[in-house]
Structures are given as C-alpha cells and as structure tokens.
Amino acid sequence: GGLPTVGRETLLAAAVAHPRVEVPVLMHDSAEASARRAFAERLPSVVLGVDWIETGEARQAGVEGSGTDPVIVMVGVRLPLWQQAYGGREAEARATAAAYEAEAVAASTRAEAELDQALAALADASRRIALYRGTLIPQAEGAYASVAGAYQTGRSTVAATLIAERELLALSIGLARAQADHATAWARLEEVVGRAVEVARTARQDAEEEAP
Numbered sequence: 001g002g003l004p005t006v007g008r009e010t011l012l013a014a015a016v017a018h019p020r021v022e023v024p025v026l027m028h029d030s031a032e033a034s035a036r037r038a039f040a041e042r043l044p045s046v047v048l049g050v051d052w053i054e055t056g057e058a059r060q061a062g063v064e065g066s067g068t069d070p071v072i073v074m075v076g077v078r079l080p081l082w083q084q085a086y087g088g089r090e091a092e093a094r095a096t097a098a099a100y101e102a103e104a105v106a107a108s109t110r111a112e113a114e115l116d117q118a119l120a121a122l123a124d125a126s127r128r129i130a131l132y133r134g135t136l137i138p139q140a141e142g143a144y145a146s147v148a149g150a151y152q153t154g155r156s157t158v159a160a161t162l163i164a165e166r167e168l169l170a171l172s173i174g175l176a177r178a179q180a181d182h183a184t185a186w187a188r189l190e191e192v193v194g195r196a197v198e199v200a201r202t203a204r205q206d207a208e209e210e211a212p
Contacts, residue, residue, distance in 0.1 A: 001129030001182055002199040003122060004189070008115070014193040015111040024104035031097035038090035111192060118189040125182035132175035140168040 004011065015021070144164040150156035190197050 001126045001133075001179065003126055004119075005198045005200045008119060011119070011189070011193050011197070012112060012115055014195060015115045016108050018111060018192070018194040021104065021107040021111055024100045024107055028097050028100035028104055031093050031100055035090050035093035035097060038093055114192045115189070118185055118192055121185035122182060122189060125178050125185055128178035129175065129182060132171060132178060136171050137168070137175060140164070140171050144168050 144161075144167075147156050147161050147164040151158065151161045186197070186199070
C-alpha cells in the first residue's frame with residue numbers, strides 16, 4: 001500500500017519523455033526542417049565561378065605578361081524555375097509540422113492527466129489500506145475476540161458472535177479490494193511513465209520484517 005519513492009515532477013518528466021509523447025515532437029521537428037529546406041530552395045542564390053585561359057609564352061621576347069594565363073571570375077544568380085512547386089512543398093511541410101505540434105501538445109496534456117489520475121488512485125487505495133490495517137480490522141478483531149470470549153462463558157449469544165465474525169470478514173474483503181485497487185493503480189502508473197517505479201516502504205512493512 002505504499003507510494004512512489006519519487007515525486008510527481010520526476011514522474012511527470014518520465015511521462016512526457018514516453019515515446020507516445022516524444023514521437024510527435026520528433027515528427028514536428030522533421031517537418032519543420034523540411035519546410036525550411038523548401039523555403040531555402042525558393043530563394044535566389046549567387047553562383048561564383050573561376051576560369052582561366054592557357055596562353056603560353058609569347059613568340060616574341062619581352063612581351064609583358066608573357067606566359068601568364070588570364071583568370072576570369074564569374075558571378076551569376078540562380079533563379080529557381082519551379083517557385084510554385086517549392087511553395088507547395090513548404091506549405092505542406094508547415095501544415096504537417098503544425099499537426100504534429102498539436103498532437104504533441106495533446107499527448108503531453110493527456111500524459112499529465114493520466115499521471116495525476118494514477119497518483120490519485122494510488123493515494124486513495126493507500127489511505128484505505130492504512131485505514132483497514134491500522135484501525136478498522138484491529139477494532140473488529142478486538143470486538144470479535146471479546147464477543148467470542150463472552151460466548152464461551154455464556155455471556156453472549158451465537159447471533160452476536162456471527163455478527164462480529166461477519167463484520168470482520170467484510171472488513172477483510174474491503175482490505176483485499178483496496179490492495180487490488182492499489183496494484184491496478186500502480187500498474188497504470190508504470191504504464192504512463194513507461195518504466196518501473198520503486199515503492200516507498202512503510203513503517204508497518206519494516207516492523208513486519210523485523211518481527212521474529
């Protein structure tokens with residue numbers, strides 16, 4: 001009937017790192033990169049080039065620049081011809097990115113809500129288990145022992161003994177249900193965060209292990 005050893009913020013960090021939340025985030029980033037690439041392809045680009053001409057030595061001696069190959073620097077501008085196609089690809093990629101972003105936000109919100117539900121169910125089950133173990137069942141056991149003892153000495157009736165026994169049985173069933181609810185909530189918690197969660201030990205558990 002214990003609770004996790006780590007707090008809600010740590011569990012929330014694990015929940016939002018779950019693949020079902022991370023995948024839409026990664027897909028959004030990929031779509032954004034595609035949109036930026038499509039946008040860049042629509043822009044004009046400057047083209048630089050260098051060329052030279054082999055002229056060789058001049059036939060006549062003393063000619064200035066003889067043997068020097070002229071170098072030609074070329075500058076041009078590349079204009080994409082398919083602007084509409086690139087624009088369509090960019091718009092499609094941005095729409096895809098927006099869809100994945102919305103999906104990621106929804107998944108993160110859903111994970112947080114599911115985490116809080118699991119933690120609330122755990123807290124409720126733990127509270128009921130502690131109530132049954134610490135108060136209700138010990139009281140019922142004391143009442144049953146008292147009635148049974150009184151019956152053996154003739155100071156009580158069979159009906160009173162059966163009622164006390166029935167109440168004790170009902171409380172034992174209630175404890176079993178609370179324990180089952182706790183196990184279900186714990187499994188749900190581990191499903192939400194995507195990993196095993198360690199349970200904090202209770203003083204009762206320590207006392208039971210230390211008892212001979």
